[in-house]
Structures are given as structure tokens and as C-alpha cells.
Amino acid sequence: MTKKKLTRGKLLAAAAPLAAVPIVGKLALDGQAEASGHDHSSHSSTRVPASHVQGRMGHSAMVGEEAPAVGGPNDLDALLYPPPALPYEPGRVREYTLTATDVDLEVAPGIFFPAWTYNGTAPGPVIRATEGDILRVRFLNAGSHPHTIHFHGIHPANMDGVFENVEPGGQFTYRFEARPAGLHLYHCHSTPLKKHIHKGLYGAFIIDPKEPRPPAQELVFVMNGFDTDADGGNNFYTVNGRSFYYARYPIRVKRSELVRIYLANLTEFDLVNSLHLHADFFRYQPTGTGDYWEYTDTVMQCQGQRGVLEIEFAGTGLHMFHAHQSEFAELGWMGFFEVVD
Amino acid sequence: MEAGSATVRGRMGWRLWAVVPVLLLALAVGFVVTSSSSLVDLVGTNPPPADEFDIRRVEFSPGEIRITVRNPQRDDLTIANVNVDDAIVPFTVDGPTTLGRLRSSTIVVPFDWVEEDPITVGVTSSTGIETVEEIPAAIETPTPSVEGFLGYALIGALVGVLPVALGLLWLPALRHAGPEWLSAFMAFTAGLLSFLGVEALSESFQLQAALPSALGGTGLVLLGVALSFLGMTALAGRLSGGSAATGLALALLVAIGIGLHNLGEGLAIGASFALGELQLGTFLIVGFMIHNVTEGLGIATPVAKTRVTILTLAGLALVAGAPTILGTWIGGYTSSDVLGALFFAIAAGAAFQVVVEVGRYVARSAPGGLRSGYAIAGFLAGIATMFVTGILAG
Numbered sequence: 001m002t003k004k005k006l007t008r009g010k011l012l013a014a015a016a017p018l019a020a021v022p023i024v025g026k027l028a029l030d031g032q033a034e035a036s037g038h039d040h041s042s043h044s045s046t047r048v049p050a051s052h053v054q055g056r057m058g059h060s061a062m063v064g065e066e067a068p069a070v071g072g073p074n075d076l077d078a079l080l081y082p083p084p085a086l087p088y089e090p091g092r093v094r095e096y097t098l099t100a101t102d103v104d105l106e107v108a109p110g111i112f113f114p115a116w117t118y119n120g121t122a123p124g125p126v127i128r129a130t131e132g133d134i135l136r137v138r139f140l141n142a143g144s145h146p147h148t149i150h151f152h153g154i155h156p157a158n159m160d161g162v163f164e165n166v167e168p169g170g171q172f173t174y175r176f177e178a179r180p181a182g183l184h185l186y187h188c189h190s191t192p193l194k195k196h197i198h199k200g201l202y203g204a205f206i207i208d209p210k211e212p213r214p215p216a217q218e219l220v221f222v223m224n225g226f227d228t229d230a231d232g233g234n235n236f237y238t239v240n241g242r243s244f245y246y247a248r249y250p251i252r253v254k255r256s257e258l259v260r261i262y263l264a265n266l267t268e269f270d271l272v273n274s275l276h277l278h279a280d281f282f283r284y285q286p287t288g289t290g291d292y293w294e295y296t297d298t299v300m301q302c303q304g305q306r307g308v309l310e311i312e313f314a315g316t317g318l319h320m321f322h323a324h325q326s327e328f329a330e331l332g333w334m335g336f337f338e339v340v341d
Numbered sequence: 342m343e344a345g346s347a348t349v350r351g352r353m354g355w356r357l358w359a360v361v362p363v364l365l366l367a368l369a370v371g372f373v374v375t376s377s378s379s380l381v382d383l384v385g386t387n388p389p390p391a392d393e394f395d396i397r398r399v400e401f402s403p404g405e406i407r408i409t410v411r412n413p414q415r416d417d418l419t420i421a422n423v424n425v426d427d428a429i430v431p432f433t434v435d436g437p438t439t440l441g442r443l444r445s446s447t448i449v450v451p452f453d454w455v456e457e458d459p460i461t462v463g464v465t466s467s468t469g470i471e472t473v474e475e476i477p478a479a480i481e482t483p484t485p486s487v488e489g490f491l492g493y494a495l496i497g498a499l500v501g502v503l504p505v506a507l508g509l510l511w512l513p514a515l516r517h518a519g520p521e522w523l524s525a526f527m528a529f530t531a532g533l534l535s536f537l538g539v540e541a542l543s544e545s546f547q548l549q550a551a552l553p554s555a556l557g558g559t560g561l562v563l564l565g566v567a568l569s570f571l572g573m574t575a576l577a578g579r580l581s582g583g584s585a586a587t588g589l590a591l592a593l594l595v596a597i598g599i600g601l602h603n604l605g606e607g608l609a610i611g612a613s614f615a616l617g618e619l620q621l622g623t624f625l626i627v628g629f630m631i632h633n634v635t636e637g638l639g640i641a642t643p644v645a646k647t648r649v650t651i652l653t654l655a656g657l658a659l660v661a662g663a664p665t666i667l668g669t670w671i672g673g674y675t676s677s678d679v680l681g682a683l684f685f686a687i688a689a690g691a692a693f694q695v696v697v698e699v700g701r702y703v704a705r706s707a708p709g710g711l712r713s714g715y716a717i718a719g720f721l722a723g724i725a726t727m728f729v730t731g732i733l734a735g
Contacts, residue, residue: 109421
């Protein structure tokens with residue numbers, strides 16, 4: 001976009017060595033036309049800046065009706081609440097069907113993003129299995145471009161979703177054992193990779209350990225962004241696909257009860273994303289594997305990184321969470337837990 | 342009687358024939374409209390619309406930013422999201438949210454902006470395309486007030502009326518000049534007006550080029566130039582009773598030509614200052630004063646051998662200088678870029694017409710006519726003087 005202005009070059013250049021005269025009416029009235037150098041403070045120190053007005057609504061108060069988010073209160077439940085964990089059972093087969101479709105997703109009020117999706121949402125559905133299950137994922141490509149599904153985890157190289165491009169109208173069934181336990185990802189691995197991922201072909205992939213985790217209120221947060229004007233940078237940031245959604249509809253959890261969040265970063269273009277929780281601390285297990293837990297209120301994830309958070313909220317009320325990159329927070333990646341007794 | 346009605350019928354027949362091409366054109370248009378997509382399909386695919394807004398004006402007031410946007414394209418454009426400094430902000434729209442072709446709305450954003458900091462505003466369409474405007478320094482936009490109104494008037498008077506009036510004071514000296522020197526000064530006036538005309542024309546083209554293509558045809562400039570040129574020609578004819586303009590009539594024409602130019606000049610000063618793009622410093626105002634003092638000389642020369650009252654001279658100074666004041670008001674408090682382009686085109690047309698009038702006068706009255714050394718040197722000196730004093734103002 002080019003900048004237009006009603007002016008002449010000659011009007012602009014001449015005054016460079018001179019200071020602005022803030023109130024033009026005074027110019028000749030008080031004979032102070034000789035403006036005094038570059039001292040801007042002389043006219044701003046004695047009064048409240050013109051830009052500021054007391055009592056204006058700030059961003060931090062953008063909650064509930066105030067928050068510009070798309071849709072109704074339970075629209076994203078299928079992505080937020082994962083399917084239940086099943087107890088370990090040797091030789092069990094878990095079947096999923098994923099269909100790639102082109103969908104115009106409303107990611108912010110009135111903003112439609114021409115997405116490529118698994119099953120019509122970005123992120124796609126949560127895939128869940130218990131360690132040792134045999135996963136059979138049937139993939140149908142109803143989109144307009146060739147796609148694949150590349151799962152993170154340990155599996156045969158020919159089930160990796162890299163070599164078999166599934167053409168539009170085609171299908172492929174991925175079959176492998178679910179391991180290791182942890183939080184993983186799946187995403188399209190067709191080239192150009194950046195395009196296929198940022199258009200929306202990704203999701204969370206939970207493998208539960210054979211020894212089950214303690215019962216908890218479980219949530220899935222897939223952090224992502226949408227580059228709606230295709231300029232190589234995100235215009236909106238979200239958790240689970242809609243900017244400011246959980247600011248508009250805070251997530252209700254119970255005080256003192258265990259809450260487990262499966263957090264994954266599938267943001268394209270930006271190197272890292274993060275989650276910061278207000279007014280409490282949580283335990284963080286990188287990749288959902290191993291015995292190491294960090295006790296913190298802020299975690300950072302590179303593209304493709306993920307981990308498991310556990311917390312028992314100490315107090316009730318609205319607890320904000322957001323990316324600690326302020327820019328992402330103010331472009332949609334912000335929400336609240338409503339902690340109740 | 343019968344022969345008479347046959348003539349009438351014949352005349353009607355010709356008129357009907359005149360309608361035939363219009364009807365056929367309507368049919369052809371109907372065909373193209375109904376088959377437009379299949380017609381395009383024969384040769385390829387249309388590119389998608391740009392879906393970019395034309396951000397016309399960004400105004401700052403305490404706790405608030407107002408963004409005026411226009412839809413420059415054929416397809417509708419919907420305001421769906423507004424960013425300030427890369428942050429989504431709540432907003433309301435004063436006007437329609439979905440803009441038809443060339444329609445405008447003003448977006449109102451409650452925002453605690455920081456004085457003198459650079460700031461960017463972004464308006465995103467429903468298709469996700471963000472149009473960004475960078476403001477180099479946020480300052481409060483002047484709102485109409487008695488103080489501001491008088492301030493602009495004062496500045497307009499300083500850069501417009503005063504220098505012209507001062508220039509008119511050369512009149513007593515001019516009365517003693519010989520005919521060669523008078524013709525040189527008249528040619529000087531023509532050079533000065535040529536300079537102003539070219540400058541106004543260039544400014545008009547620049548403003549026109551920045552308009553959305555639907556509004557920004559070069560025809561707009563030509564229309565303005567032709568309108569004022571022909572209008573001034575008619576006026577010159579009336580003032581001088583059909584013969585070539587001389588004396589007071591010529592002085593008035595010169596004053597009008599200069600006045601129209603000064604209207605544009607005031608417009609540019611007012612608009613640039615209001616948009617925070619211009620520092621109205623002492624140097625700039627002094628520069629304009631020196632630049633414009635020669636305009637007074639141009640008006641005085643035609644009446645060098647005519648008796649004029651001081652009141653008449655004051656009137657001429659007002660005709661040439663007062664439009665600057667009007668211009669600063671229009672530029673400072675309104676935002677019509679179409680009007681801006683048109684004003685400058687009108688100024689150019691008027692200036693060129695007066696050059697013609699002055700040229701005729703010199704051709705007839707100067708010893709040696711247009712080819713005399715005095716006339717040629719005077720013309721070139723007029724251009725050179727404007728150029729050199731213009732450096733002071735820019």
C-alpha cells in the first residue's frame with residue numbers, strides 16, 4: 001500500500017531544522033515565531049499528554065463479551081477435550097479416519113482463512129492411543145492438493161508420511177504401533193512444507209503410558225497462527241483455531257483438582273511460541289516423556305515442540321493465560337481459566 | 342399541410358436513427374454482462390481482487406484514533422478487524438462496515454496512543470488482507486476551533502495577502518519605467534505565471550496519481566485545466582469588451598490566476614500540517630513570503646500606466662492573496678483528495694490562460710513585440726526568480 005499525501009515536496013523538506021510550533025494561532029500573536037530548537041518537552045511537560053484519557057478500557061480487560069471471538073460457547077469442545085485414555089490392552093487396534101478438505105475457516109470475527117484441514121478444523125482432531133496399541137489411520141484426500149500425514153513417534157520408515165504423497169481423491173492407510181508414550185504431533189509433510197503446515201494440516205497426537213497417568217480434567221492446547229494475507233507472517237494467533245476464543249469463553253476448571261494440559265506448538269513462521277499462566281504455577285513435562293518436571297508459570301516451545309502441564313489451582317476466579325510474546329497475545333493468543341469451587 | 346407533416350416525420354426519422362446506436366450498444370452491453378465469466382474463461386482466469394483498503398486519513402484525538410478508509414476496488418470490501426501497532430483492538434465503525442465501490446467509512450478506535458511516537462494502524466478485510474498505514478509521529482489532529490481558524494487565517498494572510506500587497510508597492514517605481522522595461526516586467530509576470538502553472542499542473546498530476554484508479558484518471562486534471570482556461574478566457578473577453586485585456590482588466594486577470602494558485606498553496610499547507618506531515622516553522626513562512634512578493638509585482642505592472650485607487654489595489658491584493666486563507670481552512674479541516682487534484686488543475690488552467698493574455702499584451706505593446714530582448718529576458722527572469730525564491734520555501 002502506498003502512502004498518499006496532499007502536499008508538495010517543497011513543503012516538507014524546508015522545515016527540517018526548525019521545531020514544530022504546536023499552536024499555530026499563537027505563532028504571531030505572541031511573537032514567538034522563533035521556535036526554540038528541538039525541545040519538545042517544553043510543551044508536553046506541563047500537561048497530561050493529548051493522547052491520554054483517564055479511565056479508558058485497557059486490553060487486559062478484554063474478557064467475555066468484550067473479546068472479539070468467533071462462535072458459541074462449546075464450538076471447540078472436540079478439540080479442547082481429548083477422547084478418554086483407555087487402559088493398556090495388548091494387541092488392541094485403534095482406528096481413526098482423517099479426511100483432508102479445503103475449508104474457509106472463520107478464525108477471527110468476520111475473517112475467513114482459506115485453510116487446508118484434517119476433518120474440517122485447524123488444528124485437526126486429537127488422535128489418542130495407549131502405548132502398544134496398533135494405530136490404523138485411514139487417510140482420504142478430499143482436498144485440492146496432494147497431502148500426507150506424518151506422525152511423530154517411533155514407527156517403520158515407510159509409515160512416516162514422507163514418501164507416499166496422496167493425490168487428491170486418493171487414500172492411504174497408516175498402520176503402526178503407538179510408541180513412545182508422550183505428547184506428539186501429526187502434520188502434512190508434502191512440499192512446500194511451510195505452506196502445507198501453515199494452511200492448517202496438523203494436530204495433537206497423545207500416546208498414554210501403559211501405566212496410566214492420574215485421573216484429571218484433561219485439556220488440549222494446540223498453539224497456532226493464521227497468515228490470512230499470505231505475506232509470510234501470521235495475522236492472528238490462537239489456541240485451537242480461533243483468536244481470543246477462551247477470552248470470550250473462559251475454560252471452567254475446579255479448584256484443587258488436577259488439571260492436565262497437553263500443549264503443542266504448531267505455529268508456522270515464528271520460531272517460538274509460549275504459554276504463561278497468571279496467578280499460579282504448574283509442573284511441565286517436556287514432550288510428556290521422562291521423569292523431569294519443571295515448576296514454572298511460563299514455558300517456551302519451538303516449532304513442533306510440545307509437553308504436558310499439570311496444575312491444581314490454588315485459588316478461584318479468572319486466571320489469564322497467553323503467549324508471553326506480547327504481540328501474539330494481542331493478536332488473539334489470550335484466554336482465561338475460570339476456577340470454581 | 343401534408344408536405345409539412347412529411348418534413349416533421351422525416352425529422353423524427355433522423356432522430357430515431359440517432360437512437361439506434363444507443364439501443365444496439367445497450368444490447369451488446371447486456372450480452373457482455375450476462376456472459377462475462379464465460380467470456381473471461383476463453384482467455385484465462387481473472388486475478389482475485391486485491392482487497393486492500395485505501396486509508397485516507399488517520400486522526401488522533403485524546404484517547405481515540407479515527408481511521409477513514411475507502412474501498413478503491415470494484416468488489417465490496419468488509420472491515421473485519423483493526424490493529425494498532427500489531428495488536429487487535431476493539432473498534433466501532435461510523436458508516437457502513439461493508440463498503441461498496443468508492444464508499445468510505447470512519448473506524449473509531451478507543452486507544453491510549455503515545456504522543457510523538459510512530460504508530461501503525463492496520464485494517465483487515467473479511468478475506469484476511471491487512472492494509473497497513475504507518476504514521477511517522479502521532480500528534481493530536483487539530484479540530485475546528487476559533488483559535489485554530491484564526492491561526493490559519495493569520496498564516497494564510499502572512500504567506501498570501503501580505504507579500505502580494507508588498508509587491509504592489511512597486512507600483513510608484515513602475516510608473517517611471519520606460520516602455521522597454523515595462524514590457525520586460527510584463528514578460529516577467531508571464532514567466533512567473535508559467536512557473537506557477539507548471540507547478541500546479543505537476544501537483545495536480547501527483548494528487549491524481551495517488552487516487553484510486555477509478556477516481557484518478559488524468560481526465561480529471563484535463564477537465565480542471567480546460568474548465569478554468571475556458572472560464573478565464575470568457576472572463577477576459579467580458580472584462581475587456583472583446584478586445585485584448587489591458588490595464589486594470591489585465592491586472593485583475595493576473596490576480597485571479599495567482600489567487601487560484603494560492604488557493605492550492607494554502608490547501609497544501611493546511612492539509613500537510615493537519616496530517617502531521619509538515620512542520621510550520623518560521624523559515625517556511627518567511628520562504629513563502631519572499632516567494633510570493635514577486636506575485637505583487639506581476640499584478641502591479643499592467644496598471645503601471647493606469648490610474649488606480651489604493652482601494653482597487655487592496656482589492657487586487659485580496660483577490661490574489663486571500664484564497665490562501667481559504668485554502669488553509671479547506672486543507673486543515675477537510676479531506677478531499679479529489680478536490681485537491683481538481684483545485685490544482687484549475688489553478689494551472691487559470692495561470693496558463695493569463696500567460697496567454699499577458700503574451701498578447703506584450704506582443705502588441707512592447708517595442709519589438711515578443712521577440713524583443715526585454716521580453717525574452719523578462720520571461721526567463723520571471724521563471725528564474727520563482728525558482729530561486731522557491732528554494733527558500735522548500
